[in-house]
Amino acid sequence: MQPVNRTNSAVEIRRCRNIDEQAMLLDAWNQSYCQxxxxxxxxSVSSFFAGGVRVLVERLNRTVYQRGxxxxSRVAVGIPFxxxxxxxxxxxxxHRDGLHVFSGDGGFEFLSPDKHVVVNLEIEPEAVEDALVRAQLEEIAVRLxxxxxxxxxxxxxxxxxxxxxxQLLDAVAATPTLLDDAGVAAAFEKSVVFGLAEVVPPMRVGEAHAHLQGEARTARNWQLVRQVRGLVEESPDCPLSVxxxxARFRASRRTLQYAFEDTVGVNPSAYIRAVRLDHVRRGLRGAQSVTEVATRWGFWHFGNFSNEYRGQFGELPSETWRRARGV
Known part of the structure; x- marks a missing residue:
């Protein structure tokens, strides 16, 4: 499945150099991305529409912290390629052999790796006209x-x-007008829904409980990382030390270090810096100056700030600012 620069009523394929633009392409997911x-x-995001089914092939080349x-009532799952x-x-x-469930109560948070190609299925039950397909989708939702x-x-x-x-996506990418035919679109929709039904197992309460116990330590570490992120966003102009x-979370340095390396793969200082730089990048779109938004997020040494920004995003903050202003 190679990216193709094409837009069609049923097929839309977009390449993105802006991480926020990419997040917005999954418009029903209400996402925010932090590099x-x-x-x-x-x-890039490649979208294929057929009846109540929307297939979104997402490619990323950087580790991204996603929230959405x-x-x-949409059912949304991801199949890692x-x-x-x-x-x-x-x-x-x-992991690659896990079905990633994004729909459900409370929203999701996803730390995706540098090498990331996931085929996301977004299915809206109300838009599925075939009663048999809709009934199958309802059963899938219960299993998920x-x-x-x-x-x-x-x-x-x-x-x-x-x-x-x-096979489905390669055929449609080669001939996008295929999905303009109602019969072909219905066949595409059925193939996706019934194919997913073959994958999703019936819920086994005992197995699910054992799996959750095995993930308990990682879940605790993940919660700590979420709390730190919230603290950074509450006090943007005050860089936090380890x-x-x-002291704030009554945790040892070793505990904090391990929690971050276990969950986001970087140390606490690097994570905090990445979050603050990401907010600077977004703020540059509407700022009067680079200095204004840099200091708002606690960057006071402008030479170091410019180097850190370029290292994170591959361009100087002044370049981001000028492009946002159309200069």
Missing amino acids: ISRGTFDG QVAG QLEGHALLCGQTS GARPGVLNVDPARLQGFREVLK AELC
Whole structure:
């Protein structure tokens, strides 16, 4: 499935150099992205529409901390095609043979790795006209449960579904007008829904409980990282030291260090810097000057700030600011 620069009523394929622009392409997911790893961002989202089914192929080349809430009664799951590196979904270990459930109560938080290609399925029950397909979708929703997370499934079944999806998407990417035909669109919709049904296992309460126990430590660390992020956003102009974080959360330096390395793969200082730089990047769009937004987020040494910004995003803050102003 190679990216193609094409826009069609049923097929839209967009390449993005702006991480916020990419987040907005998944418009029903209400997402915000924060780039964690350093370097120029280059991603894409390919969208395929058929009846009540929307397939979104997302490619990312940087570690990204994602937050979102899938709208309404939509069922939203992700099938990893490439997922190399440290990744977590709602505090659970993310891996290639896990079905990633994004819909459900409370929203989701996803730390995606540098090498990331995920085929996301977004299905709106009200838009599915075929009664049999709609009934199957309702059963799938029950099996997925009420909250987002990683669902362990049979790897062979998941691989079989990957192959089905690849065939569908390759055919439509080659001839986008296929989905303009109602019969073809209905067949596409059925293939996706019934293919997903083959993958999603019936809920086994005992197994689910054991899995959650195994993930408990990572979940606790994930919660600590979320609290630190909230603290950074509450006091943007006051850079937090590791010592201050230890005091605030009554945790040892070693505990804090391990929590961050276990969840986001970087130390606390690097994570805080990434969050603050990300807010600067967004703020530059409407700022009167680079200095204004840099100091708002606690960067007072402008030479160091420019170097850190360029290392994180692959360009100087002045370049981001000028582009936002159309200069």
